[in-house]
Every structure is written in C-alpha cells, then in structure tokens.
Amino acid sequence: MFGRMFDAMIGRIIGSTNNLSDLMDQLRPDLSRESLGVGPDFPGIAPNPLMSSDARKRNAELRTGALALGVLVDWRELNSNPRVALMFDVETADGISFRGIADEGLTITELTRLAPGQTLPVRYRPAVMDHYVALARDADPAHVQQLSDEIARRKRT
Numbered sequence: 128m129f130g131r132m133f134d135a136m137i138g139r140i141i142g143s144t145n146n147l148s149d150l151m152d153q154l155r156p157d158l159s160r161e162s163l164g165v166g167p168d169f170p171g172i173a174p175n176p177l178m179s180s181d182a183r184k185r186n187a188e189l190r191t192g193a194l195a196l197g198v199l200v201d202w203r204e205l206n207s208n209p210r211v212a213l214m215f216d217v218e219t220a221d222g223i224s225f226r227g228i229a230d231e232g233l234t235i236t237e238l239t240r241l242a243p244g245q246t247l248p249v250r251y252r253p254a255v256m257d258h259y260v261a262l263a264r265d266a267d268p269a270h271v272q273q274l275s276d277e278i279a280r281r282k283r284t
Contacts (some may be wrong), residue, residue, distance in 0.1 A: 182230075185252075189261035190251035194274055195219040197227055197260060198246045209238050211239070215249060218262060218278050227251060227260035246275075 197215030204211050210232050217227040227249060233241075248263035248271045263271075 140174060155184070156247075185259055187259065188252050188255075189250050189259065190265075192252045192261070193219065194263055194266055194270065195249050195251055195260070196271075196278060197243065197249040198245050198272060199243055200226070201243060202241055204238075209235065211238065211241075213241075213262075215247070215260060217249060217251065217268055219251070220274055220277060220280055221253075223256075224259070225258060227258050229262055231259045231262055248274075 139248065145230050155199045195217050197213075197217045200216055202213045210230070213229040213231060215227045215229065218224050229249065248259040248266040250263045250266075251260045
C-alpha cells in the first residue's frame with residue numbers, strides 16, 4: 128500500500144515528466160546531458176546512489192574494474208558532502224577512448240586539487256562500457272606508469 132501511495136505522490140511531483148532523468152534535468156540543469164555536453168546515451172547522475180541497488184552494484188563492479196587513464200574535463204558538485212560528478216576523457220590499455228563519468232565523494236583537500244586537464248587513474252567495466260568510471264584510488268603507481276607509457280607509445284605510432 129505504501130508503495131502505491133509513494134508512486135502516486137512521485138507521479139504528482141513529476142507531473143508531465145516521463146522519468147527520473149527528466150526530473151533531475153529540471154532540478155539540477157547544471158547536471159543535464161546538454162549542459163555536460165554529452166549525448167542521450169550518456170548515463171545520468173543518480174540523485175542518491177546509496178538508495179539505488181543498481182548504483183551499489185555498479186560501484187562494487189567498478190572497484191574491481193579494468194584500469195584506464197582519465198583526463199579530467201570538468202566536474203560539478205552534487206551536494207555539500209562533497210559529492211561530485213567528474214567527467215573524464217578516458218583511454219584504455221586496448222586503445223579505446225570514451226567520455227566517462229564518475230560519481231565520487233571527495234575530501235575538501237581532494238576537491239581543491241581538482242583541475243581540468245589533470246590525468247587520473249580510473250576503473251571501468253569493459254564488458255559493459257556504459258560510460259561509468261570510478262577513481263582508481265588503490266591503483267599501483269608502477270602499473271599506472273606502465274599504462275601511461277603504453278598509451279603514449281601507441282599515440283606516437
């Protein structure tokens with residue numbers, strides 16, 4: 128019964144909006160696909176990833192995903208935790224390039240060090256390739272350097 132009441136309440140709040148992504152675009156236009164400069168296939172930002180079982184599953188898979196390098200394009204603060212959406216141009220060891228987005232909780236110190244053009248190690252899910260990435264905070268610096276050298280070598284040829 129509570130589920131139907133909640134659905135009805137959300138339906139009234141959303142009104143003519145068809146889905147949660149449209150609602151997010153209305154509430155946070157700075158996080159809309161258009162303002163981020165990406166197409167309709169790019170994933171949206173979850174209002175609260177801790178509430179979504181899909182987001183929890185995705186985040187767990189990303190923690191063990193393949194390593195890649197991401198060049199920070201832009202970032203947006205989502206709340207005052209601070210939780211941020213980071214947008215990267217990602218290059219993989221296999222030579223695949225794509226625009227990726229990470230939903231991360233950062234410390235104030237980490238937040239102040241963010242700068243467009245900065246290269247950071249990220250993890251992605253090669254089997255899914257849905258544009259979601261996560262910062263690879265646990266990455267071995269030697270492995271990151273090896274990946275960086277491999278990508279640079281491929282660009283020279």
